[in-house]
Amino acid sequence: MITEQTKQVKTILRGNANRRTALRLFGGSCLAFAGLRLGVPESARAAALTREQRDALTPDQVIEMLKGGNERFRTGKMQAHDYLAQKRASAAGQYPAAAILSCIDSRAPAEIILDTGIGDTFNARVAGNIANDDIIGSLEFACAAAGAKVVLVMGHTACGAVKGAIDNVELAHLTALLDKIKPAVSATTFSGERAGKNADFVDAVAVTNVRRTVDEIRRHSSVLAGLEKQGKIKVVPSMYHLVGGRVEFFENT
């Protein structure tokens, strides 16, 4: 008779075997959040990251995994996710590899466009992907307390919050939020029309905004800046292109 404990051990062993297969197949560098089932593409992904798997990854490997997930998304080759199984696998503990700060825009759902599953990433979403004390505190929790290796700040093209900041929109509590984006407007070098109706300018400001957000995270969080100096995490600016679906990862300077 197979006990529940034996079943769990067998599941773990099977997982490790598949993980080794996946590492062999993908050169050990991009195990991807496809995780334990990478070598069996016809199966739905049922596993969540384990602590051992997450801790074995470097920040650069996590970035490669996120890039791989976006590649699957934009080429229509996303993993089949068994969310109920992932929910069961992660209920007792979470070991996410990354924390993503992105916009509330309905067209930029980070887990989908990066093809990640339950338990893979922390997600903070706020209009214009700005940083404030609460957001930075959340990222500190994700990295310093829960062990995430990457903070990905992800802006996107055609961002309404950025457009609103350019056009000096005022609306109740939104006004103060847009004020946090405005320094990116003045800091953007641009030769064309500097108006919200100019899509190129909106996107140029959005790039400045993600870079400024990354700077702000480093400047205001000695915890995250310290982890990055030690090589334990990387804070990375990026832009999601609504047309085409590509997440552009910028050089981490």
Ligand SMILES: [Zn+2]
């Ligand atoms: Zn937006």
